[in-house]
Amino acid sequence: xxxxxxxxxxxxxxxxxxxxxxxxxxxxxxxxxxxxxxxxxxxxxxxxxxxxxxxxxxxxxxxxxxxxx
Numbered sequence: 001x002x003x004x005x006x007x008x009x010x011x012x013x014x015x016x017x018x019x020x021x022x023x024x025x026x027x028x029x030x031x032x033x034x035x036x037x038x039x040x041x042x043x044x045x046x047x048x049x050x051x052x053x054x055x056x057x058x059x060x061x062x063x064x065x066x067x068x069x
Contacts, residue, residue, distance in 0.1 A: 002068040005050050007037045011061035021056055022049035041067070 005025060014033040019026040024046055027036040042050055047064075054062040 001044065001047060001066055003042070003044075003047055003050065004065045004067040005037060005040050005042060005054075006063040006065060007035060008061045008063075009034055011059045013059045013061075015058055017056040017058065018053035018062060021053040022046065025050055026053060035061070 012034040014028075014035070016028050016035065018035050019028050025037065025039055025042050027038050028034070029036050050064055054064050
């Protein structure tokens with residue numbers, strides 16, 4: 001499945017759980033105290049990590065979308 005990671009930055013509260021779950025996909029901006037998306041179209045083998053980062057976001061600021069069509 002080809003997928004896209006979406007971040008609603010205004011919802012991010014700076015917990016950094018996403019970075020812990022998927023450091024290949026996420027970074028953290030110390031100045032704004034928010035997550036930063038390093039790659040919005042990760043390789044397929046990172047799907048489980050992307051989904052884990054979305055599940056563990058307390059602010060529900062992360063979504064995974066199927067972009068295979």
